[in-house]
Amino acid sequence: MEKFEVHILGCGSALPTTRHFSTTQVVHLREKLFMIDCGEGAQIQLRKTHLKFSRLNHIFISHLHGDHCFGLPGLISTFGLLKRTADLHIHSPQGLEELMTPWLNYFCRMMSYRVIFHVFDTHAPSVIYEDRSLTVTTVPLRHRIPCCGFLITEKPRPRHIIREMTDFYKVPVYDMNRIKNGEDFITSDGLVVPNHRLTRPAEPARSYAYCSDTIYDENLVPAIRGVDLLFHEATFSAADQIRARETFHTTAEQAGQIAALAGVKRLMIGHFSARYEDEHLLLREAQRVFPETILAKEMLCVDI
Amino acid sequence: MEKFEVHILGCGSALPTTRHFSTTQVVHLREKLFMIDCGEGAQIQLRKTHLKFSRLNHIFISHLHGDHCFGLPGLISTFGLLKRTADLHIHSPQGLEELMTPWLNYFCRMMSYRVIFHVFDTHAPSVIYEDRSLTVTTVPLRHRIPCCGFLITEKPRPRHIIREMTDFYKVPVYDMNRIKNGEDFITSDGLVVPNHRLTRPAEPARSYAYCSDTIYDENLVPAIRGVDLLFHEATFSAADQIRARETFHTTAEQAGQIAALAGVKRLMIGHFSARYEDEHLLLREAQRVFPETILAKEMLCVDI
Numbered sequence: 128m129e130k131f132e133v134h135i136l137g138c139g140s141a142l143p144t145t146r147h148f149s150t151t152q153v154v155h156l157r158e159k160l161f162m163i164d165c166g167e168g169a170q171i172q173l174r175k176t177h178l179k180f181s182r183l184n185h186i187f188i189s190h191l192h193g194d195h196c197f198g199l200p201g202l203i204s205t206f207g208l209l210k211r212t213a214d215l216h217i218h219s220p221q222g223l224e225e226l227m228t229p230w231l232n233y234f235c236r237m238m239s240y241r242v243i244f245h246v247f248d249t250h251a252p253s254v255i256y257e258d259r260s261l262t263v264t265t266v267p268l269r270h271r272i273p274c275c276g277f278l279i280t281e282k283p284r285p286r287h288i289i290r291e292m293t294d295f296y297k298v299p300v301y302d303m304n305r306i307k308n309g310e311d312f313i314t315s316d317g318l319v320v321p322n323h324r325l326t327r328p329a330e331p332a333r334s335y336a337y338c339s340d341t342i343y344d345e346n347l348v349p350a351i352r353g354v355d356l357l358f359h360e361a362t363f364s365a366a367d368q369i370r371a372r373e374t375f376h377t378t379a380e381q382a383g384q385i386a387a388l389a390g391v392k393r394l395m396i397g398h399f400s401a402r403y404e405d406e407h408l409l410l411r412e413a414q415r416v417f418p419e420t421i422l423a424k425e426m427l428c429v430d431i
Numbered sequence: 432m433e434k435f436e437v438h439i440l441g442c443g444s445a446l447p448t449t450r451h452f453s454t455t456q457v458v459h460l461r462e463k464l465f466m467i468d469c470g471e472g473a474q475i476q477l478r479k480t481h482l483k484f485s486r487l488n489h490i491f492i493s494h495l496h497g498d499h500c501f502g503l504p505g506l507i508s509t510f511g512l513l514k515r516t517a518d519l520h521i522h523s524p525q526g527l528e529e530l531m532t533p534w535l536n537y538f539c540r541m542m543s544y545r546v547i548f549h550v551f552d553t554h555a556p557s558v559i560y561e562d563r564s565l566t567v568t569t570v571p572l573r574h575r576i577p578c579c580g581f582l583i584t585e586k587p588r589p590r591h592i593i594r595e596m597t598d599f600y601k602v603p604v605y606d607m608n609r610i611k612n613g614e615d616f617i618t619s620d621g622l623v624v625p626n627h628r629l630t631r632p633a634e635p636a637r638s639y640a641y642c643s644d645t646i647y648d649e650n651l652v653p654a655i656r657g658v659d660l661l662f663h664e665a666t667f668s669a670a671d672q673i674r675a676r677e678t679f680h681t682t683a684e685q686a687g688q689i690a691a692l693a694g695v696k697r698l699m700i701g702h703f704s705a706r707y708e709d710e711h712l713l714l715r716e717a718q719r720v721f722p723e724t725i726l727a728k729e730m731l732c733v734d735i
Contacts, residue, residue: 142512143475143505167505168472171447193508193538201447201471204497208446226537233530234497 129157131281131333131431133356136172138397138423140340140362140376141194148172148425149194150339150398152358153183154279157260162186163277163337169198170205175426180209185256187263188219189339190249190274196223200230207238218245218255218263220273249273252350266350268341270375276338278350286326296320333431336391339398342372343381348389355431357386358423361396361409379409383416397423433461435585435637435735437660440476442701442727444666444680445498452476452729453498454643454702456662457487458583461564466490467581467641473502474509479730484513489560491567492523493643494553494578500527504534511542522549522559522567524577553577556654570654572645574679580642582654590630600624637735640695643702646676647685652693659735661690662727665700665713683713687720701727 132155139147149166153173160183162169173180188196199217206215217223224244231242247255247265256263259282266276285307293303298312306312312320336351339360351357362376371378377385379396386394394417399406406422413420421429436459443451453470457477464487466473477484492500503521510519521527528548535546551559551569560567563586570580589611597607602616610616616624640655643664655661666680675682681689683700690698698721703710710726717724725733 142509143478145479148475167502168475171452171472174447175449191537193504197505197508197538198471200497201453201501204501205446222537226534229533230530233495233526234501 128330129284131156131335133335133358133395133429133431134176134178135397135423135425135427135429136169136176137166137425138399139194140398140400141192142401143167144401146425147399147401149197150360151198152337153178154335156279156281158182159184159258159260161256161263161279164189164195164339165198165202166194167197167201170202172425173202176428180206181211181213184213184216185263186215186217187255187277188217188223189268189276189337190220190270190272191222191226192272192340195340199227200234203227203231203242204235206240207235211240214241214243216243216245216256218247220249220275221246247275249275252278264350266336266338266347268338268347269344270340270342274340276336276341276347276351278334278336278354280334281332283332284329286322286329288326289324292320292325296325298325335431338385340376342375343377343385345385345388348385351385351389351391353390353392355392356395356429357389357391357393358395358397359385360398361413362398362400364403364409365412367400367402379412380416383413383420386413386417386420392419394420395423395429396420399423432634433588435460435639437639437662437699437733437735438480438482439701439727439729439731439733440473440480441470441729442703443498444702444704445496446705447471448705450729451703451705453501454664455502456641457482458639460583460585462486463488463562463564465560465567465583468493468499468643469502469506470498471501471505474506476729477506480732484510485515485517488517488520489567490519490521491559491581492521492527493572493580493641494524494574494576495526495530496576496644499644503531504538507531507535507546508539510544511539515544518545518547520547520549520560522551524553524579525550551579553579556582568654570640570642570651572642572651573648574644574646578644580640580645580651580655582638582640582658584638585636587636588633590626590633592630593628596624596629600629602629639735642689644680646679647681647689649689649692652689655689655693655695657694657696659696660699660733661693661695661697662699662701663689664702665717666702666704668707668712669716671704671706683716684720687717687724690717690721690724696723698724699727699733700724703727 136151137148359382361379361382363371438457440455441452638658663686665683665686667675
């Protein structure tokens, strides 16, 4: 099966601790890398993963709070020092380009590559990236400022050829792609061989949803229904639910409720407030509602 | 003896590695903290030292290359989240305020404290900070852009009272400070007791010089003569001397030569290029010229 991994580079919230970097992730899908949020130290953490910097061409920024984008100047500079030539695309809510441009003009003169900013609307879901393998769709969230999560969905994959059957019916090589895509085969005698005799179904297309930062909001459930992995922020414990609501964040228990309502396969919680020395408190809280929960952790790599 | 420590938060150069953060230091002198340069991740590293954030009121930025100042937005934001109230002073060459202000207006709205920018001239040495305990003087360096190092010098300290003698001559308490500052004592009988009979000399005032980034430049020798500790950049090895000159950096051997010429007590080298897996190569090179050399290293604390 082709690679679909989520690498956690950071899973803390705004205040840094000795345990956590700011929330930053890299999705590794079929040899391409996609960064989600870019907190301070993102490039340092990315280096530790030994993923290839050159495979990263798209960065998705959920919202313009510093802990989700202060890693950009360093990452962009480093790409320049590494003599990158490919365009780098940064997708975010309105405002980032205006903030970044003076810095790039000053600190990153004579760059060997272009940084291209793309703005997405945070009010309605939209497909903001698409290639042969996947689509990235925004998931509007409710936070103190305009904010979106992201849904990364694999495209349907080709069916698996049953070699004995295609040999038996003498399917020519040039027909194979059509067969993999589900078409029936017609022999030289005019016999129709239905596709399901020649192939086995492909693995189902996988999906990953990233929801941070957001208040508890059941409206996002339809957008993330049934995903293989949901990352949902769990900044606070249930005991701090009032604080969570005031700051437009979620408790671990509420993250579990969203996962349960959406019928996702697995939940990963993160964006932990600095106040919790031991996040197993948050884990237990989420697991009471949704047992298939894990804690995000720096350098964790989750296979989807 | 009162505390005078240098904490190394980072000692790499522009390209981050798994071994080094960007060059950032904190000087801890008599319960006050002074940050020198502020690379990405500075606040994360500062947290690890367990030094108190509230004791840091002055940051000195040597020059406006990203690896020396990309840590500022995160640090300033965090101070805001911690409800800091004291002014934060940032001293740098011309240009930083214009770059930082739009970011602070956007990301750090409603801050509980003020950030005050101070510009220093990079052509001639000047005292840019002074309090009861120390002075900070710029040390003009030659780099690709305007750049200064910093000389931190303790002020002369009071002499030590010899208790038996002040008791013998019945020196009243209200005269003690004058005696500590070197004055003679006149008894009620008019007898002049010379100060050296009443006191022992104070420990000599200590000094620390930070020189990064710079090409090999003997002109800086007089400014740093005899310091207790010299931090000098040693980005490259002698084998890469041409590259060092082209990029206005120094080799480890050259750093040793500067230390020897200036007759400093100890040399610490840092700002290592990412190309050297093992910096002991650089250490040996410097030590051949100046044996009292040590390698900077993240979380190293050097007592002056």
